[in-house]
Amino acid sequence: MFILQQATYIHPNKDVLFENINFIINKNDKIALIGNNGAGKSSILKIIAGKLPLSSGMISCSSKPYYIPQTHDEYHELSIAEALGISGKLRALHAILQGEATAENMELLQDDWPLEDRCEQALEKWGLSGLDLERKLGSLSGGQKTKVFLAGIEIQEPEFILMDEPSNHLDQDGRKLLYDFVEKTNKTLLIVSHDRQLLELIPQIAELSRDGIRLYGGNYSFYAEQKGIALDALNHQVQSQQKELRKAKEKEKEAIERQNKLNARGKKKQEGAGMPKIMMNSLRNKAEGSSSKLKSVHKEKISGIQSQLTSLRSILPEIDQMQFGFENSDSYRGKLLLEAQEINYKIPSNDGINVINDSEGSNNGRFLWNEELSFQIRHRERIAIKGLNGSGKTTLIKILLGILEPSKGKLLSNSKRYVYVDQEYSLIRANQSIYEMAQQFNHAGLQEHEVKIRLNRFLFDKQTWDKSCLSLSGGERMRLLLCCLNISNQAPDIMVLDEPTNNIDLQNILILTQAIKQFQGTLLLVSHDEVFLKEIGIERELSL
Template sequence: MLFLQGAAYAHPNRDVLFSNINLSINRHDKIALIGNNGSGKSTLLKMLAGQLRTSEGLVKAESQPYYVPQIFGQFNDYTIAQALRIEEKMSALQEILAGQVTEANLSLLDDDWAIEERCHEAFAHWQLGALDLSQKLEMLSGGQKTKVFLAGIMIHNPEIVLLDEPSNHLDALGRGILYDYIKTTSNTLLVVSHDRTLLNLLQIVYELSKRGITIYGGNYDFYNDQKHIENEALNNDLKSKEKALRKAKETERESLERQQKLDSRGKKLQEKAGLPRISMNTLKNNAEKSTSRIKDVHAGKVDAIMQDLSQLRKEVADGDTMKIGFDDAQLHKGKILVSAENIQAGYDGKPLWNDPLSFQITSGERIVVKGLNGSGKTTLVKLISGSLAPISGNIQCAVNQSIYIDQDYSLIDNRLSIYEQAQHYNTGKLQEHEVKIRLNRFLFTKNEWDKSCENLSGGEKMRLILCCLTISNQAPDMIILDEPTNNLDIQNIEILTAAVNEYRGTLLVISHDAYFLAQINVERIIELNN
């Protein structure tokens, strides 16, 4: 149905992203493709969709896959019809209905007289309303753009569907529609996602890594259990090999000490016996050769163990080597930090919410702000942080220090290098080597310290922000996260989850990721209705 054989891809600068990838997907399979950021998941989907050529190997599909790309605003200059690849067909239909029944128009339409009706049905199904197909995508929200491409599945009715982070930017309603599609469709699916609720709806997990593709015959929870077993076995092997290395070095030392004692005793006996100098030299050379042979034997054993140990350490998950240590916020639990009474926001004189909002936020709480796309979640955060004033009502804030991590990671200064950014948060005046130790702990190695922050991925920027917070002398009273799991791979989501769970201050989260919210133990919901 859909397969890759010996596939490889190299960037234009000839850096190899992956090689010798073999993948086979049967009809009606529903498969999750997961892997760390930069492993090549999106590239692999584009190759299967026919949008990228392989550097080596073979790609084959029984029918043309329909590809839903990850949305970054790269389609803003497209009209909806262009993005859905139906512009020519819709134009031909309109001209035919206007009387221009030409061979060219009939050929373009290809007897698809129901195309316009399918568009209306698909848009209605995805809660998009009556969209104008000539409208530019730049006028739509991120969630609406994603829904447009998802609506294309109903419009094109393909057998094979490739989805790249389809739940990004979708609100709870949109995710519910997507989950229903995943559960009920007979399409063959290959899905790249970090949404663990979605991943649990898929039958098989393919993991893309430096070793190629590893198949796990179950959903994400099954995969996660198997990875824990593998990692536990790997850590046991690592400990065993480290013990063997210590033993080998100890044996080498003891053997050399024993040989040196024998050589010393032999020399004394030789001197006492009064052997000629030439005989003494011969015996000395033999003793030195014997010591050298012992060194070589043990050095070979130690080197072999060290090579095995080095390989095992490479296979240990990066996240397992990371230690995150937040200082506790200094506020006592239960102190009122934010008090809002009948607040209302608005634009162009129009109120944003049906009813004014009243609420309190106390120190140590974990709160999620929920609402449909466009309900004003980010606006509420700006009111709480003080960067926006309400048009009516009163809001008081007693937060001394808050950190707002938005979807664009604006806390990161793209003009700085990774090391310079870390030093910017070094309020406790850590020594240079201590800052670099923390960068290494967050997977930023020596080769990356001079790398510009502008070239970091979303996951890398989130990791760098977390690293900077640990470098900073004092944890903030409040951390605000705005859709924090968007564009992060599973590894970086787990790193973020671990960091959040170690934090003891107040947490305010905007997120539609139910799995993430459950893991960070959210206690209360502020629901927005409009």
């Protein structure tokens, strides 16, 4: 079905993303491709889809793949039909039905007479009934854009499907449809995802790293178990090398002390025997040479062990030290922070927002929710805001944070400080370097070396400090934001996270999970990642 052989891809900026990769996918295989942010997962999918050229190597594919992208910016000005690659067929079908049965139109249509019915049924299945195929894709929400491309599977009827983070932005209904499709289809699938529920349904996991692609013959649980065994073995190696290093240093100390005693004893005998000065100098030089040789032997052995230990430690995940590190809040548990009294929000009639816009979810001039919302939020609660795409989750967050005013009802607030982390981690400013961004949060006046120690702790070493934030991946932006919040050390009353796991890899999800567990304040979260919600200890839900 597909072969990638000795494949290398070099960015236009000359950075080597991956090299000499070998990868084979057989017919009816279902494989999840995972790896750290920046490893090249999305690039491999784009190469297979024909959207990026290989720098070197060979690619062979027996069937044209259907590609579902992670981001949709390049499609925004296209109609839905153009984005799905069916605009030519639809024009030909309409022309033929109007009497223009030319050879050109017949060739374009390729006898695909049920195309319109298939489009209607596919869009209805994904909750997009009545969607005009001539509408611009850019006018849809993130969830609807993904659903359009997922509907395209039934419209295009491909044999080989590439999916890049397909569950991003999908609501629970959309995710259920996706999971059912992946579980039941006999089509060939290659899926890049960090969605652990989805990964459990995929029978093979392929991990992309600097060493190439390694295939695990099992789902995510099997992969995690194997990685756990490997990590345990690695930790055992590290402990063993640490023990060996201690022993080597002890032996070096004992040997040097023994040699020094022998040298001192020999010198004393020489002086007592009245030995000539020239002979004493010769014997002293010989003793010093023996000591130097002894030190050199031990130093070489210790250096070798230290080198092995450093190499082993570099492989270990460095997540334990990454946490918010806020000072303790002065609020007591249970203190009332926010109270919504029968609030609702009306979309202004002149802002042109459509009914299926995810942020607003309402026709122009209509109230966003069928019923007014009343609820309380207290200190140290952990609350998930849930609802289908278009139900107004983001709008509710903006009302609670005072960014928007409710059109009806009252919002009472006792909170002084909040941190709002959106899906793009936009607190990180693209026009600044990593070090400049860290200094923006240095409210406590930490010295330069202290700021740089914190950056190192969050895996930003000296070589990255001048790097532009614009070039950072989703996971790197998340880590830098954690670092900045750690530097600020100012505990917010409320932390709000809007789909925080959408653009980060599995390792960074683990880092974020551990950091949130350390947070002692109130947490408001929009997420469809049920595993993540369970791990961070969500206590109740606000369902829209």
